[in-house]
Amino acid sequence: MLACRDLTVAYGDIVALRGVDLAVNAGETVALIGANGAGKTTLLQTISGLNKVRSGEMLFKDEPLGPRSSAERVRMGIAHAPEGRRIFPGLTVQENLIVATAAWRRLGKSCEAELGQVFDLFPRLKERRHQLGWSLSGGEQQMLAIGRALMSRPKFLLLDEPSLGLAPRLAEEVYDRVGRISKTGLTILVVEQNTVLALAVANRGYVLETGRVVLAGSADELRRSDRVREAYLGR
């Protein structure tokens, strides 16, 4: 589905990703773990076309992404639930969801089927569909951010720290839904600092440290590796 080859990305003089090689196959859920500032968000934003590639390349479904705009990438099937949720605060829950259908919806076409799917997955959003975005709790906003990404009919879902700032019980609830989405066959790349939660839903994972991939393997291998246990699982 996605392949990054020798990818380098920089903000001016600050090099955030150095020669990253990474692949996500169709149907897989892949976890990307790493400490603060490792470059995880930078990688997801680069996949979505918000950051420029300095060198190396990215292929999506075997096609080079090149200089395509974010809007075009969404039309190709890349959806993004950004770090910090970034719900549109002055739009209602339903409007937040409808906005993300721009990629495929033509004038006069309905998106009731997609709305129904999101509301089945997150019934709480249905109850609050006419509430403004800013008035939701953190957990509800995260569910809305994921639901919003699903509205674009994605083939590849990018999730940036969905557990960020959530109480443990809520974080588990969110990951329960990520697991369900993954079971529908959707390909997912999830960035996370909560390594336990992320490795529980992922088939494989990558560990990023200061812009480099330092470890890659199946979820089980990573859970057992000394490096991950010491640095990210705290034992």
Add this chain to the structure above:
Amino acid sequence: MADLIQLLTNGLALGSIYALTAIGFVIVYSATGVVNFAAGQFVMVGTFAGVATLVNAGWPMPVGYIGALVVMALFGALFYLIVYLPLRASPIVTVIIGTVAIGITIQNMALLTFGSWPFPVPSPFDGMMIDLGGTVISAHAIAVVIATGVLILLLWLLMHRTAIGIAMRAVAQDVKVARLMGLRVQWLLAFTWILAAVMAGIAGLMLGPMWFADVNMGDPIALKAFAATVIGGFGSLPGAIAGGFFVGLAEVLGASYVSSAYKDLIAFGVMILFLLFRPQGIFGEKIQDRG
């Protein structure tokens, strides 16, 4: 009493013009962050577009109005292409100064084209008066107030009930995420400028018969619309509407009951009081909606 009804009607009609100008100002500001100091010139161009189609070309009313609004839509698209697009990557202050400069340019181009002599502009209600048992009020003024009410309703429906309107609000609240959701931000911003120009054009067509078409009419309108947005709450659409009507009423009532020399004192005095004591304006607390 009879007098008061007349004054209120005229005040609301003038307030309608200020409200529409302020709305154009606010939709551009919230979508692009640009304080468009050429907003008053947009109204002037609207009035002269009407002069060109109705007077110079002699087209009949409905065709002339539609023609003038098509001209305004093109004007908005052109403004987006040759003023906003080249400047959008510059610091916001540069863009603002750019709008001042282009406003002066537009004014002088109008002066070269139409001269400094004021033109009368026709209205479909020319000479028509409505008799309210003793008080006669101008049919044009009533039509202006009704048309403005309808336009505000249509604008609300556009922003809340159509995909393009919801997308425009999303862009205004978070451009980066709007991109991530697949919105074509540049097209939406172009549409925003076109919408603002058409609103200003309608204001200009309605204002023409109330004043005269004068190439210098843009500045006083911009100042009043600016006062309206400060009083209503900078960036707030309901604020632009409430502020516009307030300034229009204050101007007309002030001229009649205080002195026409001081008619602007009330509106600008209130604006200064708001700046000092409630800088967020009447609807200012809603600013959190914009994140």
